Amino acid sequence: MAPKNPLEETFIEGEQSYASLDRAIGDIVLDQKRQPGLKWWVPFAIGFTLLQVMMLALTVLVFTGTGIWGINNPVGWGFAIINFVWWIGIGHAGTLISAILLLFRQQWRNSINRFAEAMTIFAVMCAGIFPLMHTGRPWVAYWLMPIGPDTLRMWPQFRSPLVWDVFAVSTYFTVSALFWFIGMIPDFATLRDRATKVFPKVAFGIVSMGWRGASRHWHRYEQAYLILAGLSTPLVLSVHSIVSLDFAVSLIPGWHATIFPPYFVAGAVYAGFAMVLTFAIPVRKWYALEHVITMKHIEWMAKIMLATGLFVFYGYLTEVFFAFYSGVEWERFMMMNRMTGPYWWAYWTLIFCNGLVPQILWSKKIRQNTAILFVVCMFVSIGMWLERFVIVVTSLHRDFLPSSWGMYFGTVWDWGLYLGTIGFFTFLMFLFMRFLPMINIFEVKELFSRMIGAKPASSPAVAKAEVGAHE
Amino acid sequence: MSEATMTHDSKVYGYLAEFESADGLLAAAKATHAEGYAKVEAYSPFPVHGVSEALGFHEAKVPWLIFVSGVAGAMAGIGLQWWTGSVDYPMNVGGRPNFAWPQFIPVTFECTVLFAAFGAVLGMLALNGLPRPNHPIFNGKRFELASQDRFFLCIESEDPKFEPTATRRFLETLNAHAVSEVRHDDED
DSSP: OOOOOGGGGGSSOSSOOHHHHIIIIIHHHHOGGGSOTHHHHHHHHHHHHHHHHHHHHHHHHHHHOGGGSSOOSSOOSSHHHHHHHHHHHHHHHHHIIIIIHHHTTOGGGGGTHHHHHHHHHHHHHHHHHHHHHHTSOGGGGGGGSOOOHHHHSSOOOTTSHHHHHHHHHHHHHHHHHHHHHHHHHHHHHHHHHHOOSHHHHHHHHHHTTTOOOBHHHHHHHHHHHHHHHHHHHHHHHHHHHHHHHHHHTSOOTTTOOTTHHHHHHHHHHHHHHHHHHHHHHHHHHHTTOTTTSOHHHHHHHHHHHHHHHHHHHHHHHHHHHHHHHTOOHHHHHHHHHHHHSTTHHHHHHHIIIIIIGGGGGGSHHHHTOHHHHHHHHHHHHHHHHHHHHIIIIIHHHSOSOGGGOOOOOOOHHHHHHHHHHHHHHHHHHHHHHHHSOSSOHHHHHHHHHHHHHHSOTTSHHHHHHHHOSOO | OHHHHHHTOTTEEEEEEEESSHHHHHHHHHHHHHHTOOSEEEEOSSOOTTHHHHTTOOOOHHHHHHHHHHHHHHHHHHHHHHIIIIIISOOOSTTOOSSOHHHHHHHHHHHHHHHHHHHHHHHHHHHTTOOOOOOGGGGSTTGGGGGTTOEEEEEETTSTTOOHHHHHHHHHTTTOSEEEEEEOOTTO
């Protein structure tokens, strides 16, 4: 056996067996009575309602044009870019959990990776809506792709970060979806074999692709999965770095900064963990999964949030330092304008939400208190949204020429589309929880097999697993 | 005599031994390989480390396939940017070079990852012969547990050393929970 890792024993709590893990996770999908009733329907209905708001906002937008938004000169990048960066960032925690923690052999990731990967995919879907609509004519969005001179008589300008973004985000979505799907194939096979009704048996039979758990298949599967994780790790770093280059490559004060790529990536992970916790805290309770997503998971996610929050706070301090240290008049003005100009409230609320509130996570008592943790996550999500608001709006609204200064506020359609995507995300997440295995069953069982292998044979968990639940 | 006719029974896919633990499967795989059986496959609900190697399977095609796909992606990415910007439609932007390679790194990198990821997923599925909805092993007794909490080892009838009685007896010596015959579908 592998050397005993003292941490492994607390990742799955209580007296368990392979079969009990199958029941706890898999039967949520197969036995619809296991669904938590109103606790599923209420958030689903809220998500579905807001989804209709999104559809309305999109319809009006397509028929009228981006004039219904608050954007105008000098702020041409309002909510569309703020929300795009916010959503992409939220998605990054999923890849961090599933890929980077896999490479670091952090086995506690097994209970939360599926869930976080689903979040990644849905968040990127929400993110994609914004730049697509911001183009003004989404029906010719294919112009962004190198389709060829036969249709367009020109090519994309590959020296522009905005084109890099198209490649980065579309690759990120595709690779995340592949990673997610590949991870689910063995679980689909488990569900196929456990299903008693015809429809789930056939449906999971098709998507499981006839997986039979052969050792040669596992051998290739693990090779492919590990390398995919290795590919996803630089990918996730590249995606938010490229998103930050949309800003950093320009010459606008407050954007033109070398700290942007690492600072954006840290912010992405920070916001992403906040969103994972926002969903994990209630869901583990509603679905009785506290023995798989344990308090240890919750606490460690809180610690990662605290650590990345400190990176982000350091980024804010560095921005202030360099604005003054650079000696550039425009940079100094931009920073003073951020802190004391008409948007001072956004800047200081952001510092409060992202810089100060998470400091209470230094206390173990608070990390263990899911109610307070949930509230902290809300603060972080709001703070990270405000961060992008401050970056986008305060840099643009007062640029080099005072004659072109202006103010920017979102209109009802801006807010409608933003809240609508939150609904879209919630809608997709709750559908996912109902119809797909939200925790990676085979990885949790593998972890469990190592746990029982590392324990003395007399322990009750081993006895129970060996007797088995059959016959 | 009856044994001789059974060896020619083309309806038998193999003999299937069921185990209750991953360690039991690993030990059985080692013993089966040591006994000289070649057409053997182990089935488990999660990857059991060492089993494929114990059966003499050391393939590394998937990593190579991913590497080749990644290189192809990099070539495609840089080639696309070079050809469109320098050959097909050169555009002078502030006198900067048409082949501005540092500016081409992000798209080249993304194409590398995209191609490599498809190489990983499609390569893994193709080498595994998936999707394949039906397979004789699914006829095995209690084989539905192979994706849940039981571990199986099958010695296939195509194995040169396969011999119904002896093979069955051998499997029974491996501390298996049960040993049973797996048959091809009747209509085959």
